Amino acid sequence: MNKSVFLGALTVAGLAAGAAAAATLDDIKARGNLNCGVNTGLVGFAAPDANGNWQGFDVAVCRAVAAAVLGDPQAVEFTPLTGKTRFTALASGEVDMLSRNTTWTLTRDVDLKNTFVGVNYYDGQGFIVPKELGVTSAKELAGATVCIQTGTTTELNLAEFFRVNNMDYEPVPIETNAEAQQQYLAGACDTYTTDASGLAATRASFENPGDHVILPEIISKEPLGPLVRHGDEEWSDIVRWTLNALIAAEELGVTSANVAEMASEPTNNPEINRMLGTEGNLGEMLGLDADWAVNAISAGGNYGELFEKHIGENTPIGLARGLNAQWTDGGLLYAPPFR
Amino acid sequence: MSSTHGDTVRYVRDTMLPEQEPPVTSTGIIGWGRENLFRGPFNTVVTIVSLLFIYYVLAGVLPWVFQSVWFADSLGECREIATATWGESHGHACWAVIRERWLQLLFGFYPSELYWRPILAFVLLLVALAPVLFPWAPNKLLWVSAAYPFLMPWLMWGGTIWSPLLVAVGFAILILGTRYLSEMVGSLGAVILATLAAVVWWLFLVGPISSALSGALPIGLEAMESRDFGGFMLSILIGVVAIGCSLPIGIVLALGRQSDLLIVKSICVGFIEFIRGVPLITLLFVASTLLNIFMPPGTDFDIILRVMIMVTLFASAYMAEVIRGGLAALPKGQYEGADSLGLDYWQAQRLIIMPQALKISIPGIVSTFIGVFKDTTLVSIIGLLDPIGLTNAIRADAAWNGIYWELFAFIALLFFIFCFGMSRYSMYLERRLKTDHS
Numbered sequence: 001m002n003k004s005v006f007l008g009a010l011t012v013a014g015l016a017a018g019a020a021a022a023a024t025l026d027d028i029k030a031r032g033n034l035n036c037g038v039n040t041g042l043v044g045f046a047a048p049d050a051n052g053n054w055q056g057f058d059v060a061v062c063r064a065v066a067a068a069v070l071g072d073p074q075a076v077e078f079t080p081l082t083g084k085t086r087f088t089a090l091a092s093g094e095v096d097m098l099s100r101n102t103t104w105t106l107t108r109d110v111d112l113k114n115t116f117v118g119v120n121y122y123d124g125q126g127f128i129v130p131k132e133l134g135v136t137s138a139k140e141l142a143g144a145t146v147c148i149q150t151g152t153t154t155e156l157n158l159a160e161f162f163r164v165n166n167m168d169y170e171p172v173p174i175e176t177n178a179e180a181q182q183q184y185l186a187g188a189c190d191t192y193t194t195d196a197s198g199l200a201a202t203r204a205s206f207e208n209p210g211d212h213v214i215l216p217e218i219i220s221k222e223p224l225g226p227l228v229r230h231g232d233e234e235w236s237d238i239v240r241w242t243l244n245a246l247i248a249a250e251e252l253g254v255t256s257a258n259v260a261e262m263a264s265e266p267t268n269n270p271e272i273n274r275m276l277g278t279e280g281n282l283g284e285m286l287g288l289d290a291d292w293a294v295n296a297i298s299a300g301g302n303y304g305e306l307f308e309k310h311i312g313e314n315t316p317i318g319l320a321r322g323l324n325a326q327w328t329d330g331g332l333l334y335a336p337p338f339r
Numbered sequence: 340m341s342s343t344h345g346d347t348v349r350y351v352r353d354t355m356l357p358e359q360e361p362p363v364t365s366t367g368i369i370g371w372g373r374e375n376l377f378r379g380p381f382n383t384v385v386t387i388v389s390l391l392f393i394y395y396v397l398a399g400v401l402p403w404v405f406q407s408v409w410f411a412d413s414l415g416e417c418r419e420i421a422t423a424t425w426g427e428s429h430g431h432a433c434w435a436v437i438r439e440r441w442l443q444l445l446f447g448f449y450p451s452e453l454y455w456r457p458i459l460a461f462v463l464l465l466v467a468l469a470p471v472l473f474p475w476a477p478n479k480l481l482w483v484s485a486a487y488p489f490l491m492p493w494l495m496w497g498g499t500i501w502s503p504l505l506v507a508v509g510f511a512i513l514i515l516g517t518r519y520l521s522e523m524v525g526s527l528g529a530v531i532l533a534t535l536a537a538v539v540w541w542l543f544l545v546g547p548i549s550s551a552l553s554g555a556l557p558i559g560l561e562a563m564e565s566r567d568f569g570g571f572m573l574s575i576l577i578g579v580v581a582i583g584c585s586l587p588i589g590i591v592l593a594l595g596r597q598s599d600l601l602i603v604k605s606i607c608v609g610f611i612e613f614i615r616g617v618p619l620i621t622l623l624f625v626a627s628t629l630l631n632i633f634m635p636p637g638t639d640f641d642i643i644l645r646v647m648i649m650v651t652l653f654a655s656a657y658m659a660e661v662i663r664g665g666l667a668a669l670p671k672g673q674y675e676g677a678d679s680l681g682l683d684y685w686q687a688q689r690l691i692i693m694p695q696a697l698k699i700s701i702p703g704i705v706s707t708f709i710g711v712f713k714d715t716t717l718v719s720i721i722g723l724l725d726p727i728g729l730t731n732a733i734r735a736d737a738a739w740n741g742i743y744w745e746l747f748a749f750i751a752l753l754f755f756i757f758c759f760g761m762s763r764y765s766m767y768l769e770r771r772l773k774t775d776h777s
Contacts, residue, residue: 040722041735048724048732050439052448052567056735077566080732082722085627092631094642178734182743205741207418207428316415316737 024096024228024235025069025287033075036062037095040080042177043201044311044319045101045121054078057310058099061120061226061243064296065097068242068288073299083152087112090229097239099226101195103153113230117240120225120303122323122332124218125157126196128203131211133190138217142167147180147189154194157220181205191215195222201317238286245275245293248335249302251326256301263294275338282338303333399430404748407432412439413738436739437749443733444726444749447569453561457572460494463487464579472764474771488583495568495576497560499553505545513537565643569724571753573643578712581650585711586704588651589658594688596663607659614656620717622649627721646718654711661707665700666692698772705765709758726750 028034038046038058046056054076063073079095090098091113101123102108104116127146129135138161148155150173162169172189174180181202184192192202196218203209226243228236249255252272254262263276273279277290286292300306304326311319325331364370376386406425411417417433425431437444446454467487469476489503516533517526524532553559568576595607614622626645634640669692677687697704719728730746733739 039735040719040724040728041732043735043737043740045735047735047737048443048448049736050443051451052443077564079566080722080724080728082720084624084720085722088628088631092628092634094631176731178731178743181741201737201740204737205414316413316740 024232025238028069028096032070033077034062034066034069034097035077035079035095036065037079037081037086037089037098037100038062039100040082042101042198043205044197044315044317046078046080046099055310057121057306058101058226060300060306060310061099061246062097063299064246065226065239065242067295067299068245068292069238071289071295073295087114090114090227093229096235097226097228101224102227104223104225104227105153108227114227115230115236116225116227117236118225118243119223119332120243121197121223123195123197123222123224124323125154125193125220125222126199126218127191127193127215128184128199128212129191129215131213135191135215136213138215138219139165139167141169141191143169144190145170145172145188147172147174147184147192149174149177149180149194152194153220153222158193161219177202193219197311197317197319200319204316204318234287238288241286242292242296244335245296245338246303246306247326247333248275248338249293249297250304250333251328251335254297254302255305256298259294259297263291271338403430403432407434409434409438411435414740414742415738432745432748433742434745436733436742436745440729440733440739441749443570444729444746445571447572447724447729448567449563449569449572450567453563456494456497456560460491461575463490463494472768493560495563496565497562499549499557499559501549501552501556501558502545505549505552506541509537509540509545512540565641568643570729571726571750573718573723573725574712574715574754575757577643577647577650577715577718580647581654581711581715582708584651585654585658585707588655589662590693592655592659593662593666596659597666611656611659614652615660619650619653619714620720622653623717623721625649642721642723646721646723650711650715653714654707657707657710658704661700661703662696664703665696665698668699669695701765701769701772705761709761712757712761713754726753 036059038054038056041047042056042058044056045058046054048054059078062076062078066076067073079089081089081095081098081100086098086100086102087108089095098114099120101121102116103123104119108114109116127138127141129141135141141162146158146169148158148171155171158169158171172183174183177194177198180192180194183189184202185206192199194202196214199214203212203214206212226239228239248271249259252269252275254272254276259276262272263278266273266278270279274282275293277283277292277294281290283290283292289295301309307319307321307324308314311317313320321329321331323332325333327334360366361370364373377383408417408420408424408431411420411433412435414433414436417431417435418428421428421431421433442451442454446457449457463483464487466480467484470478470480470484486507489507493500493503513533513536516536517529520529520532523529592607592611595603596611598604598607623646626649627642630640630645673691673695674687677691682690716725716727718725719731722728724732727750730750733746734742
């Protein structure tokens with residue numbers, strides 16, 4: 001920020017602007033860092049640690065993009081955004097990309113003029129209930145009181161699910177996830193519903209996780225992914241293919257441990273060679289260095305490594321891969337070919 | 340005499356009895372209790388019920404606060420330790436989260452090696468406030484007060500020293516211009532010309548000159564980004580700026596509202612009523628989202644600056660009404676007295692009206708200050724990581740997910756200290772300024 005703007009006079013506001021918006025990639029290179037919008041705090045996906053370094057699965061995508069573009073995974077400025085401010089921050093150019101567990105919907109893609117570049121986590125809405133309630137299926141929840149975060153897609157999904165199944169329910173509207181946990185534990189509602197990943201994290205934080213069960217039904221599709229503004233296809237390509245590189249790297253067996261070795265000389269697999277830049281000129285086509293994917297993968301690892309590190313079964317959140325396994329393992333992750 | 344008397348009555352006391360202690364049931368703690376707590380059946384019942392209630396609350400709160408875990412790395416570990424020590428993990432606070440995160444709750448993401456800058460800014464704030472707040476502080480400290488508005492942003496945001504200096508020069512242009520030009524072009528013309536000169540200076544000259552000077556003589560601090568600001572530091576920063584700016588703006592608005600000049604009056608009334616008619620959170624959303632859309636893409640207009648402007652405007656409107664209350668409470672005779680002494684408008688305001696009006700308004704002013712300071716926590720809704728916003732971020736750490744009351748208790752304590760301090764100061768000020776004889 002220009003000091004004189006701040007100190008001198010508030011009158012300066014807005015007058016100094018007007019610079020023609022250059023391409024996002026050029027802006028980022030000139031600035032020397034990537035502005036990435038993340039959640040203000042979501043377990044496993046985005047959270048600052050005690051030293052103020054952002055960590056998490058969504059954050060890792062930002063770091064991979066920064067590494068691909070600038071060669072430095074630390075060259076990211078994180079802007080914490082709420083559900084209400086995220087799209088305007090992206091539209092106004094305050095952030096270059098949004099990696100904030102945002103569900104890909106038609107309205108958000110088309111009407112809000114965003115470009116979703118892919119899906120980094122397939123989520124879905126579930127229910128958590130106390131074991132002592134004896135409920136084993138969401139279909140048995142007729143007449144239940146349900147804690148629900150207001151103003152989210154989950155609220156609409158809930159209404160639709162109960163309507164389709166001809167059941168009554170009594171909503172207990174709640175503002176934040178933390179508040180919902182407290183209300184649920186205090187017995188203000190029979191069940192709490194939100195994204196299954198959030199439920200897993202919530203359950204892990206309870207004093208007696210074993211007293212609560214997550215019901216098997218998933219009542220909605222929540223494909224969460226990074227997105228950018230409409231109108232700069234070069235930039236959306238870069239973010240899309242960085243995400244694809246992380247996913248493809250897992251499929252091809254490229255990890256943060258062996259990527260340097262694999263990139264040092266061409267391997268037997270031509271697709272790995274093309275991706276890592278030892279063959280062909282894919283990096284140049286994207287407007288990046290030849291080793292862009294090498295940087296992105298070394299930033300934190302391939303998709304599988306990131307998953308295990310931040311939200312996988314060995315973390316307190318303990319999510320199984322499920323839908324988020326590679327297509328070869330029966331999941332939905334399917335990166336287009338690097339050719 | 341005495342013998343006669345002695346014949347008629349058996350015994351006459353000829354000395355005063357010494358004063359006796361009052362009965363033990365009406366003195367000391369017992370007497371106080373009988374008088375205040377157990378006077379009649381109704382009072383007795385109320386007392387017993389209240390005591391039971393207090394016991395109930397304390398029996399829950401005190402073990403929670405004091406039988407607590409200070410050394411652990413996660414909530415789970417806290418619970419293990421609590422279970423090992425007291426047999427159950429419920430009802431025992433896990434202060435370990437505060438021990439791990441208190442610096443973050445205080446300073447946000449400000450780098451720890453630069454903590455001296457906000458701390459120094461805070462200490463200087465106290466120094467700068469002293470001559471304003473306390474009569475015993477030496478008047479020379481007023482220089483610190485005058486320099487503080489330029490020093491504080493420099494300390495907080497860093498950058499070259501030349502920018503704040505040059506901006507200060509702009510104010511010098513404004514003041515000197517007003518003073519010396521008035522002989523040539525009259526007072527109104529002088530104000531207009533000096534303002535124009537200062538604005539031109541700020542807008543077009545400060546930037547280039549400052550970069551030229553810092554190129555030649557690079558004196559400065561490491562520049563900080565606004566996004567690194569957070570925690571209690573952010574609350575205090577927004578609060579202090581809003582409080583400091585809203586008082587003068589509020590005074591001007593209050594005077595404007597009472598003015599006879601139609602345009603001035605309508606602008607002031609319109610501003611006050613508009614701002615008071617809109618919730619603060621709406622203004623904050625305007626600051627965080629709408630302004631972004633109105634301004635050309637690429638404009639880097641700092642989010643904290645936007646928020647500070649909005650909070651200041653909000654506080655000013657309330658301040659104006661509080662001060663207008665003080666002005667309205669002054670008898671008309673005071674205004675007439677000022678006129679009869681031959682004082683002009685500003686002299687009358689400065690010497691007679693404002694000192695009395697402000698004195699009357701002290702409780703209202705301080706209560707507005709306290710309200711503004713607490714309202715700063717609303718910025719968490721637009722994604723700024725003030726203490727409340729940080730609680731969410733801290734909970735998002737897998738180690739601390741599920742922790743709730745400890746964070747809020749800590750934040751409440753910090754806010755209480757500040758608000759209680761302001762409140763006590765206002766009572767002290769009222770006592771000191773008390774000039775009536777009632």
